[in-house]
Amino acid sequence: MPTAEEMLKKFNDTKTLPHVALRLAQLISNENTRISEFEKMIKMDPTLVVRLLRVVNSPYYGLRRKVDSISRAVVVIGMKSLRNIVVTTGIKEVFAKGPHEEIFSRAQLWLHCAAVGICSQMISERIFGRAGDDAYLCGILHDIGIIVEDQVAQDLFVQVCQNYTPNAKPFVQYEKETIGTDHCEIGHLLALQWNLPADVQDGIKDHHKTEGEILPSSLTGIVQTADYIVSRLNYKAIPEMQLNLSKDLGIYIRDNMEEFKAMTKDLPDELSKAKELYESEGE
């Protein structure tokens, strides 16, 4: 059975992710990256520029004035937001329809990821009052390991999906038994490789962890919460996916029920506003 590293290596060899997106992710994670460098990199891919500007000008950001250049976009929404758009746009392609839609739908997974990303950002900003850019990034990437599995070891992964029985064992348990690793581990390695911020890495690694202490305001806590809420809204990663919330989080949500309810109330609206961000071209 392949290790997570081997799978990731194979995945990278297939060059599924656009070069520019990768390069940009690295540029952004570097504190000292200048806007000019960033802009230069983006300009290498003219379709990317068009998409970015379209997203920036979408209702999601609610800008009053239209932005017509990347440098202006940076000035208006900030580097991190722009990074998120770049990453989103960059990885969107790998979630194109796969061959086993009835068992596992990549498109379905993409909607899930986008929703978790947006929800994470909302939780971070509206409940904890903190900038939600990293939460969004962590959310949109939390299940990227699944894509790797589906890309590199499709037969095994389909098997996992077929064997999965809700309420019996957690999903990751099935993955470990059949594939030898799970999407959390793979996703974590990828985040490490892209040099994403440390808490984003942790959030991806621990988003299915139920034991031990989990701080609700940590990215792990936020993404788990968002994952839970979004799955309840039927934006599920895998059909029939049953999620277990860690105990700490359950208590926290119960104690702050009104907050979460209020936030969740606005979630569908946010998702529809962000359609420009995660929907594929022509959809």
Next chain:
Amino acid sequence: MEFIEDIFSEIDDREEDLHQLVALLKKYLPDGSFQLVLNSGKSVSSGDKLDLSRESCDKLIDMAIKENGLIHHELHKTRLMHAMLIKELDATLIFVLPTQDPDSVLKNYGLSDVKLCIELFNSQKAHLEEQDLRKIQKRQINRKVKVLENKYNEILSDNLKANEELREHSRLQQKILDTAATAILTTDAQGRITTANEEFCSSTGFSKDDVIGKHRDTLSDRSCKTDCSLFKADEKQQIIKKRCTIRTKDDRELIVIKNAGTIYDRSGRFSGGVESFIDVTDLVKAREAAEAANIVKMEFLTNMSHEIRTPLNGIIGMAELAFDTNLDDEQKNMFYTINNEASSLLDIINTILDFSKNNAEKTELEEIPFNLRILTEDIAQSFAYRAEQKELHFVSYLTPEVPTQLMGDPGRLRQILVNLAGNALKFTEEGEIYIKGEVAEDHKDWVKVRFLVKDTGIGIPKDKQSIIFECFTQADGSTTRKYGGTGLGTTISKQLAEMMGGEIGVEGEEGMGSTFWFTAVFNKQKGHVAVQKKDKISLKDLRVLVVDDNQTNQFVLTEYLKSWGCRTETCSGKDALSVLRESVLSEEPFNLILTDFHLPEVTGFDMAKEIKKMETLAKIPIIVITSIGKIGDAKSCRDIGIDGYLAKPIKQDDLRKVIESVLGFSKEENPKGQNLVTRHTIVEDNRKEVQILLVEDYPTNQKLAMKHLQTAGYQVDLADNGQQAVEAFKRKQHDLILMDIQMPVMGGYEATKAIRNLEIELSKIGDKKDSAKSEKIPIIAMTVHALKGYKEKCLEAGMDDYLTKPFRRKELLDIVEKWSRSRSIKGKQLPTRLGLCSGENVEFKEADAKKSAIDSAEPFDPELTAEGLVAGQNPKSKTDKANAPINFEKAIAEFDGDKEFFIGVLEGFFENVRGQIETLRQAVSDGDADLVRREAHSIKGGAANLTADELSQIAFKLENIGQSEVLEEGFEFIGRLEKEFQRLEAYASNDKTA
């Protein structure tokens, strides 16, 4: 709201709600008993205990859910229970109301109250929740606003930082602009100046306000568009570098070196330009001035050298003339010294002249055929005497591989070799000087020869070796004082070697001697095949013993002999006899002995004597090699029985000839006879081999005759007067002498007589079998005296033919051809040459003594001569161009149509005559009739050659005045001469331009 309730149903805690509802019911219906049970799980309950069994409770709830509303059920037939589903709480209310009078009007009053209470509760709850939601939403929006605010502040501070960086950057740029030592300005797309830096202002005098907004073309006469091809769309990215001009505020024009580039904006549109320039006006002017100064300096040097040469020639000439007068020994010595010093001064001046010419790159190399072996051997010959005086060995050696029939400039090559050999001689006190030539590169049509001049002198320190070839540099300033010289010799040698396609260098160490080397490229003579070895006697397998203690000599002799196939053995002087004795007993006795005269323990003579005494060895021919001037007595050589003599430095051809001749004599006696066949004469039909000695004092005539002869392929050596001719005759074998009659120092008659006497002397010393007659060198007189009887006079003086000046080219070549062909045997026998040196002083005295007599014997007939000149030479000019002072067409035809050369000669002539007119004036006022005659004579000849007939005639008349020694009319004729000369000059300069 429902879906949200659903989402969090697993987690939500509703006990509180239940309590509140029960409390409300209790408040309004204090008599009732109420119990609330959650539908899911059915476990959590609140309110009064109704003492219901679990089954009863479940049954009631199920009924209520089924009914989706209120139900009544009589439990155990005794208790009327009510159950009501409350959707909002997902719970069921089970209650019992107090029993009422059945007949009461207010029937069911309790049930309505319950319903109302529940509705009230629900509406209160919804209201509260709505309120809470609003509150929480407001709170969350506030949080998000706070987040966005922070984010905005972050972005803002980032932007400020970036802005500050930009400003910093722009401040730095401004600082760079203002600090730059070059003027910088920028323009917009229309060419209007947008910025200018401090340097721009200080170099042009404009203030920034003066120029900003103005078009940049106002700064120069020509538009940059045309001048610098700036602002062209296709010049993107490129920086244009141009030298152009900029106009200053006070309307001066600056010469600037400018860099200019175009600026394009983000979208690639041309948006302006940057120009940066340095003012080089002063530099350009300084350079021009320096160049001009250098030209002036070189011209001055050239002119000065010319100017000094003229009086110097006078000094030398007069000193030489003074020898003819009655002088005591002390005076003679003084004149000798004057002559020597003047000659070395002349050498220095010539060197400087050469240097300045080379430096001005005015020197043009000749490309004429020459024989490299003869050239190097000649040089060795000329150095041999001086080397001998210092008791130095002087050896020249050309390796047999070196082709000898080459094309090039022998004069210049000679100059290098003489320079280097001269230096070697100057700086060497003991040991030897060795000139060697070898092949560096051999190609089909050309060869690169490497020459080495090696000495055992003071040497040059390593660190000075590189500067030795620079101008006016010797290794040490003090050497100049000690050894004299300009230090230009090596510089000129370098210039010349480089002009010949070669290099020069020096090796060696201080105190260890120096080896100067240089290379030069020569074309091979076309169609020349090395034939000289054919038809000659084979010297193959000849056994030769070389007795010499000097290694270099030994080596050179052995190499020469080996190249002819001889088998050689070498030994020192003291071993010679024993080696010879042993050889007698061996299978192969020696056929020939070559011995040096100067052996450390015994002289060559003494050894020869010993050998000749021994019967077994007496028949082996002996050739003694000796130094010039040492062998005073050739007779004693013959007495001893020495068969041949050879003077150092040894020439390969000479050695061969002596060997051939020596072996030829001993042919009968030679026991083996061997391969020694008869001596062949080589028919010399190759003009290139014909060496002509031209004896002529007048430069114009020199140039003329040289040009004609060299063009025809002859090798010409030049002698300026009779004495030089005699010297040249002694130094080198010529095939023909062209002899002017009237010359300073020694005239043509005297020189001829001296040469003829020498020849007689030589024939006596030399081989008796070779008749003196066959050795006579043809001497052709060149004279302006086209008179009857002159021919006889010439023949009487020992000349063979004569040529009337001015001669035509064809006449000259015909006569030369005639006499060089008739001379079938080239080269004289070697023992003869050896004798030349011993007779040196005697012949000079003889020749000098006869001089006056011959001069005075010249007849005088002015009219006849003048008419002859005019009628014979220029009948046409009299009719067609009677007024022209010169007939260009005719003259140029004489020069084979070579107009350029003709102009050169003409200019040379003009220069001479200018000086001569002054000389004539001085001579007339000094009463020097002879000088008047001679100067006039030379002008007459030169003018006639150039078809300047009028001038020639006036000069002729002046010559007669000089001849008559009555100088009263002298000034008048000089005036006429000058006038005619000026007319000629004016005519010539007009004609040249036309």
